[in-house]
Amino acid sequence: MELGMVPNSTMAKRKSPVGRIIVWSLLGVVFLIAVLNSFAIVQFGHVGLYKTLGKLSDTTxxxxxxxxxxxVQKIIQVNxxxxxxxxxxxxxxxxxxPVSTHVALNYSVNKESAYNLMNNIGSSFDTIIVAPAIQEIVKEVTAKYAAEDLIAKRDMVANEIRDLLTKRMSxxxxxxxxIxxxxxxxxxxxxxSIEAKQVAQQQALKAENDLKRIQIEAQQTIAQAQAEAESLKLKKQEVTPDLIALKQIEVQQEAIQKWDGKLPSVTGGATPFIDVNSMTAK
Known part of the structure; x- marks a missing residue:
């Protein structure tokens, strides 16, 4: 054997511990991944359905x-x-x-029947079922009402749409x-045209109110005139010959009190006063 050469068996013995570590590490990673994939969390406000190799389970x-x-399995979550x-x-x-209607619908999935919905329709039920149902029923209901009634009877229209949608989506x-x-x-x-009609109604209402106001003012004026006439009538009833004579005496007395002792020589077109002093002097 040449110097510096290491037998293959010795090299295998030196490499085997490292290889075992790598293998066990890979097995550990695979095991950890398997453990982590053995559990799933169904979020609050949802229900879950098992899907095993593409087949959906009816267990909720x-x-x-x-x-x-x-x-092998995964859990489908349904909101x-x-x-x-x-x-x-x-x-x-x-x-x-022509009328364009903007509608807001609040709906939910019946959790007891989530399997039927997902198995028959799928997760895109909002675009497959909900949106077309709204479109069709809103058009059907709005065609039953005149344009002005759609505004005046808004609650009635909404109730009819809700009833039809409830039956359809159930x-x-x-x-x-x-809704x-x-x-x-x-x-x-x-x-x-609606604006012009409202203006005309407002003007008619204003004219009606003005007419009522004028009538009330006229009635008030008549009532005031009647009261004044009644007061004057009562005053006339109080005037007697004795009262007239008394008033004349009072006027004469007041005139005497104001007289300075001089008689006027001429008064208007009447007969001139006689100067008593000049007659006595002669």
């Missing part, structure tokens, strides 16, 4: 930690909380006015919680 899992076979769906729908009213185990008609949008011409 409540929120919490659940065991599953690693690399059963209230979900909001908004959509815009273009349609025509009963009087053929087929797929979806629960309608509430809101956020806005009705009409053509500019229709909006202008």
């Amino acid at each position: 899992l409540m929120p919490g930690i659940h065991f599953k076979f690693p690399f 059963v909380q209230v979900t909001k769906a908004e959509t815009d729908t273009s349609a025509s009213s009963k009087d053929l006015q 087929r797929y185990d979806l629960v309608v919680n509430d 809101n008609i956020v806005n009705f949008k009409f053509s500019d011409a229709f909006n202008q």
